[in-house]
Every structure is written in C-alpha cells, then in structure tokens.
Amino acid sequence: xxxxxxxxxxxxxxxxxxxxxxxxxxxxxxxxxxxxxxxxxxxxxxxxxxxxxxxxxxxxxxxxxxxxxxxxxxxxxxxxxxxxxxxxxxxxxxxxxxxxxxxxxxxxxxxxxxxxxxxxxxxxxxxxxxxxxxxxxxxxxxxxxxxxxxxxxxxxxxxxxxxxxxxxxxxxxxxxxxxxxxxxxxxxxxxxxxxxxxxxxxxxxxxxxxxxxxxxxxxxxxxxxxxxxxxxxxxxxxxxx
Amino acid sequence: xxxxxxxxxxxxxxxxxxxxxxxxxxxxxxxxxxxxxxxxxxxxxxxxxxxxxxxxxxxxxxxxxxxxxxxxxxxxxxxxxxxxxxxxxxxxxxxxxxxxxxxxxxxxxxxxxxxxxxxxxxxxxxxxxxxxxxxxxxxxxxxxxxxxxxxxxxxxxxxxxxxxxxxxxxxxxxxxxxxxxxxxxxxxxxxxxxxxxxxxxxxxxxxxxxxxxxxxxxxxxxxxxxxxxxxxxxxxxxxxxxxxxxxxxxxxxxxxxxxxxxxxxxxxxxxxxxxxxxxxxxxxxxxxxxxxxxxxxxxxxxxxxxxxxxxxxxxxxxxxxxxxxxxxxxxxxxxxxxxxxxxxxxxxxxxxxxxxxxxxxxxxxxxxxxxxxxxxxxxxxxxx
Numbered sequence: 001x002x003x004x005x006x007x008x009x010x011x012x013x014x015x016x017x018x019x020x021x022x023x024x025x026x027x028x029x030x031x032x033x034x035x036x037x038x039x040x041x042x043x044x045x046x047x048x049x050x051x052x053x054x055x056x057x058x059x060x061x062x063x064x065x066x067x068x069x070x071x072x073x074x075x076x077x078x079x080x081x082x083x084x085x086x087x088x089x090x091x092x093x094x095x096x097x098x099x100x101x102x103x104x105x106x107x108x109x110x111x112x113x114x115x116x117x118x119x120x121x122x123x124x125x126x127x128x129x130x131x132x133x134x135x136x137x138x139x140x141x142x143x144x145x146x147x148x149x150x151x152x153x154x155x156x157x158x159x160x161x162x163x164x165x166x167x168x169x170x171x172x173x174x175x176x177x178x179x180x181x182x183x184x185x186x187x188x189x190x191x192x193x194x195x196x197x198x199x200x201x202x203x204x205x206x207x208x209x210x211x212x213x214x215x216x217x218x219x220x221x222x223x224x225x226x227x228x229x230x231x232x233x234x235x236x237x238x239x240x241x
Numbered sequence: 242x243x244x245x246x247x248x249x250x251x252x253x254x255x256x257x258x259x260x261x262x263x264x265x266x267x268x269x270x271x272x273x274x275x276x277x278x279x280x281x282x283x284x285x286x287x288x289x290x291x292x293x294x295x296x297x298x299x300x301x302x303x304x305x306x307x308x309x310x311x312x313x314x315x316x317x318x319x320x321x322x323x324x325x326x327x328x329x330x331x332x333x334x335x336x337x338x339x340x341x342x343x344x345x346x347x348x349x350x351x352x353x354x355x356x357x358x359x360x361x362x363x364x365x366x367x368x369x370x371x372x373x374x375x376x377x378x379x380x381x382x383x384x385x386x387x388x389x390x391x392x393x394x395x396x397x398x399x400x401x402x403x404x405x406x407x408x409x410x411x412x413x414x415x416x417x418x419x420x421x422x423x424x425x426x427x428x429x430x431x432x433x434x435x436x437x438x439x440x441x442x443x444x445x446x447x448x449x450x451x452x453x454x455x456x457x458x459x460x461x462x463x464x465x466x467x468x469x470x471x472x473x474x475x476x477x478x479x480x481x482x483x484x485x486x487x488x489x490x491x492x493x494x495x496x497x498x499x500x501x502x503x504x505x506x507x508x509x510x511x512x513x514x515x516x517x518x519x520x521x522x523x524x525x526x527x528x529x530x531x532x533x534x535x536x537x538x539x540x541x542x543x544x545x546x547x548x549x550x551x552x553x554x555x556x557x558x559x560x561x562x563x564x565x566x567x568x569x570x571x572x573x574x575x576x577x578x579x580x581x582x583x584x585x586x587x588x589x590x591x592x593x594x595x596x597x598x599x600x601x602x603x604x605x606x607x608x609x610x611x612x613x614x615x616x617x618x619x620x621x622x623x624x625x
Contacts, residue, residue, distance in 0.1 A: 075432075091482070092476050093479070
C-alpha cells in the first residue's frame with residue numbers, strides 16, 4: 001500500500017468559548033487506508049472531523065486534503081454525519097436524500113438530471129435499499145437510515161469518506177453492509193476515516209488508527225498503535241476485553 | 242391629461258370586499274410557502290419574534306420620515322426584522338443563553354420599546370396597539386397608491402411584490418433550501434452556505450411580515466406563516482406537496498374566516514387566525530397518525546383481533562374430539578371466558594360474513610370453507 005498522506009492536519013486547536021476541545025493536534029491520514037478514530041466521550045472526535053471539514057472554526061493550525069485546502073477539494077469528500085444530526089421527519093423519500101449526494105456536482109440553481117437520478121438509484125442498489133427508494137425517511141429503521149446516508153456518499157462519487165459513528169445503533173446486517181462497503185471502497189483506491197466506538201471490532205474492521213483524547217495519543221498502523229499502554233493513556237483501558 | 246386616460250383603478254373591477262379578500266388571499270399564500278421552511282427549520286418562535294419586533298423598526302423609521310406611507314418605512318422595518326434575527330442568533334451563539342431564551346429576551350425588549358416610543362412620540366398617529374396586533378383589514382381598500390399608472394391598494398401591491406419574491410426564491414433555490422433545511426452540515430460541505438440561505442429566508446420573512454403588518458397585524462401574520470405549513474406537514478410526505486397543501490389550507494382558512502367574520506360582524510383577521518387554529522387542530526386530531534384516528538384504529542384493531550381470535554379458536558378445535566365442549570353453543574363462552582352477549586355478537590358478525598356457521602346437528606359453531614381459508618391466513622399473519 002502506498003504511504004501517501006491524503007489528509008494532513010497541522011497544529012490544530014479547536015475550542016468552544018475559549019475552552020479548548022482539541023489541543024495542538026497533528027494528524028496524518030494515509031491514502032487508501034481504513035482509518036478509525038477512537039477516544040473516550042468528550043475526546044473531541046467529532047470536533048476533529050468537523051474541524052478538518054471546515055464545519056467548525058479552528059483557533060490555530062491548518063488542514064490539507066490531497067495537498068490542497070479543504071474548500072478546493074470538497075467535491076471529493078463525502079461526510080456521513082451522526083444519524084441523529086438531521087430531522088428524520090423531514091417530508092422526503094430515501095431516493096431524494098441519496099440524490100442530494102449529486103448536488104455537490106450540480107452547484108447553485110441547476111436541477112438534478114436523469115443521469116443524477118440513475119446514479120442515486122444505483123447507489124441505493126449497491127447497499128440493498130432499492131426496495132425502499134420511495135419510502136418516506138421517517139418510516140426507515142435506524143440501520144436503513146444509515147444505509148441511506150452511505151448511499152448518498154456513494155452517489156457523490158467521493159474519494160474520501162468521513163463517517164461519524166456509522167455503526168452506532170444499527171443492526172448486524174447493516175453493520176456488515178457498511179464494513180463491506182468500506183473494504184470495497186478501499187479496493188477501489190478510496191480512503192475512509194471513521195469514528196468508531198467498539199474496541200472489539202476495531203482490528204477486524206480497520207487497518208489504521210488514531211487515538212484521541214483532546215490530544216493525539218498515538219496514530220499509525222493498527223498492529224503497532226492498538227496497544228494496552230496507548231488505550232490506558234486515552235482512558236480507554238477498561239474497555240478492552 | 243395623457244396619464245389620466247391610462248390610469249387604471251383596481252377599484253373599477255373589484256369592490257371593497259373583493260379587494261380585501263384578494264389581498265388576504267395573496268398575503269396568506271405568500272406567508273404559507275415561506276412558512277413551510279420556517280416550520281421545518283423549527284423557526285416558529287423566531288418568526289413570532291420577528292413579527293413583533295418589526296414594530297420597533299416601523300416606529301423608528303416613522304420617527305425619521307414622519308410619513309406612514311413612505312417606502313423607507315417598509316425598507317427600514319424589513320431591515321430591522323433581519324437585525325432582530327441577527328441579535329437573537331448572536332445572543333444564542335455566545336452560549337450564555339439558550340436559543341429559546343434569546344427569543345424570549347429580544348422580542349419583548351424590542352416590542353416594549355416600540356410601545357413606549359409610540360405612546361411618547363406618536364400618540365396622534367394611527368399606530369395603535371390593537372391595530373398593531375390585529376391590523377385593519379377594513380382599511381385595505383382605502384389606502385391606495387399609484388404604481389405604473391395603476392391605482393392599487395397599498396397592502397395589495399406590497400403583498401403581491403412579496404408573493405412574487407417568495408415564489409421566485411423558493412422556485413429558483415428549491416434544491417438549496419431543501420438540502421440546507423434537511424442537513425445543514427452536508428449542505429455546507431456541498432458548497433451551499435447554510436447561513437446565507439438562512440438569512441435569505443429571514444430577509445423575505447421579515448419583509449413579508451412588514452408588508453402584511455398594516456393589513457393583518459402581528460398575530461395573524463404568525464398564524465399565516467405557521468398554521469397552514471404545520472397542517473400540511475402532518476399530511477404530506479414530500480416537500481413540494483407540503484408547499485401545495487399549505488397553500489390550499491391558507492386559501493381555505495382565509496375564505497372561511499373572511500365570510501364568517503362578515504356574517505357575524507367580528508374582526509376579520511382575528512377570525513382567520515381562529516379558523517387557522519381550528520383547521521390545524523382538526524388536522525392534528527384526524528390525520529393518519531392523529532389522536533382521534535389512533536383511538537379509532539386501536540378500537541377497530543381490538544375488535545378485529547377478537548374476531549380473529551374466535552376464528553382461531555374454531556379452527557384449532559373443530560377437528561378435535563373435544564369440539565362439542567370447546568365450541569358448543571352454550572359452552573364456548575366458558576372456554577373463551579367471554580360473556581354470552583359477546584359470543585352472540587361476534588358469532589353473528591362472522592356468520593354474516595360467511596366465515597362461520599351453526600352446526601345444528603352437533604350443536605357447535607364451525608368454520609365455513611371461507612372461514613377455513615381465513616383461519617390459514619391468520620396463522621400466517623401471526624407467524625404460527
């Protein structure tokens with residue numbers, strides 16, 4: 001595997017009301033990796049991802065994605081937020097949400113075309129949701145909602161996937177679908193960065209690891225980074241069986 | 242001389258009542274379509290704040306221009322509405338107060354300032370508090386302006402302008418408004434600035450509220466923004482459909498409210514607001530997930546379930562040796578623990594449906610062929 005750095009974070013500090021949530025962090029995400037970000041509650045995992053994506057203000061530091069500022073390469077980044085961050089009672093269908101993935105390429109004012117609709121349908125098919133395309137999103141289960149989000153990322157044709165706890169509260173079947181999707185994406189040269197909360201499946205699902213607790217504890221390939229000492233330092237020691 | 246000939250008066254083709262009704266309809270539709278996005282973004286309270294605070298904008302602009310009909314009044318008050326929203330956002334972004342509380346602090350402050358200013362400096366002007374709250378629908382046909390050779394009621398003109406502006410915003414930026422309402426973070430990453438769209442929406446809400454202020458007052462404006470949209474939200478699965486249904490609600494509310502108010506001679510805007518509340522209440526009660534519907538369905542399901550249960554009992558026992566006891570005309574009630582009345586009622590119903598018959602030789606209830614099919618289906622339905 002190549003060792004190119006696809007996401008480079010330098011000296012990143014982020015804060016809520018002058019109270020730092022992330023301290024002076026350097027993160028390197030390896031191209032074509034499946035990288036997990038772990039850390040205890042309040043460690044700043046979501047904040048880090050939002051900082052990288054430019055969704056929250058940073059106090060210091062900078063972020064480069066594919067060697068460029070994030071704003072320049074936004075089309076190539078798909079973000080899958082925590083499932084509860086959107087209003088699932090919104091009057092729309094599964095297919096329509098997936099179609100939103102195409103908006104990235106449309107820009108202002110232009111409407112989705114037939115080609116975009118086809119891409120959205122294909123994306124739903126890839127994660128086994130084609131039968132639910134006209135279902136209103138409020139009637140989808142937790143796992144199905146997460147799959148709709150994944151399909152939206154597929155429809156976007158992105159190179160990098162950022163996912164915020166995609167496996168939280170989903171059924172076993174959906175978990176498998178999502179992990180298969182990550183592995184398949186990797187074989188197509190794509191990179192995924194996933195906030196994960198289950199230490200038991202960590203080594204099985206991912207090949208790179210970032211351990212965070214306001215500061216970066218350690219990062220690198222899974223075998224060398226997933227150690228008892230590192231976990232203890234991140235206050236995660238008790239979690240490991 | 243020349244312009245005299247070209248002059249066209251709205252009052253030549255519409256009588257007073259028609260002018261009022263049409264202005265109210267336009268106002269309702271202009272508010273309802275924006276209202277859909279306000280409801281989906283949970284901005285009802287901000288709209289409330291906005292509708293009240295623009296009074297301060299109107300008063301301040303009036304103190305500068307000394308003219309209630311000046312366009313500067315319209316622009317000043319509209320901008321002040323945006324300033325209100327901005328103040329609320331700013332206050333809640335400090336995280337020292339919650340967003341709800343920020344609304345509760347800013348809008349009474351601005352509204353009461355306006356009331357103080359009116360009572361101090363503008364006592365003799367027609368800016369009364371009751372007019373501020375309820376408007377003066379009756380005055381709509383009396384206050385005319387000339388635009389491009391057309392003499393048109395001022396309120397009608399401004400509302401038409403806002404209807405066009407709102408329709409344009411929503412049809413041109415439909416996709417952007419949808420995505421930033423559903424998933425603001427994704428919208429930002431996709432390159433559609435959520436705060437830009439938010440302020441665009443708020444700007445139009447503010448100017449719409451200002452335009453409607455004279456005619457219908459602060460209370461009805463909120464009812465017109467929120468009521469039809471909230472009703473449509475309960476009934477539709479699709480954003481375009483929601484917009485359409487909210488327009489239908491708005492038109493119906495306005496028609497009913499207007500004619501009812503005329504008939505019993507009460508405040509027109511008050512009556513429309515009341516009807517808006519009533520139709521929303523009815524929608525809450527009777528929509529497919531509504532309270533009454535739920536009670537009705539629960540009752541119906543219970544009834545259906547008892548009938549299914551009876552069929553199951555007959556199906557399970559009619560081929561068994563103890564059928565005479567389990568299914569006997571007089572003994573079945575002891576086995577199901579139902580009273581004889583319930584047995585009679587339910588068996589009669591099932592006999593009427595051709596699912597059950599009375600086997601007079603064995604003195605038991607039995608399933609017909611149709612009943613047997615139903616029995617098999619029930620077993621599948623309940624996973625047995």
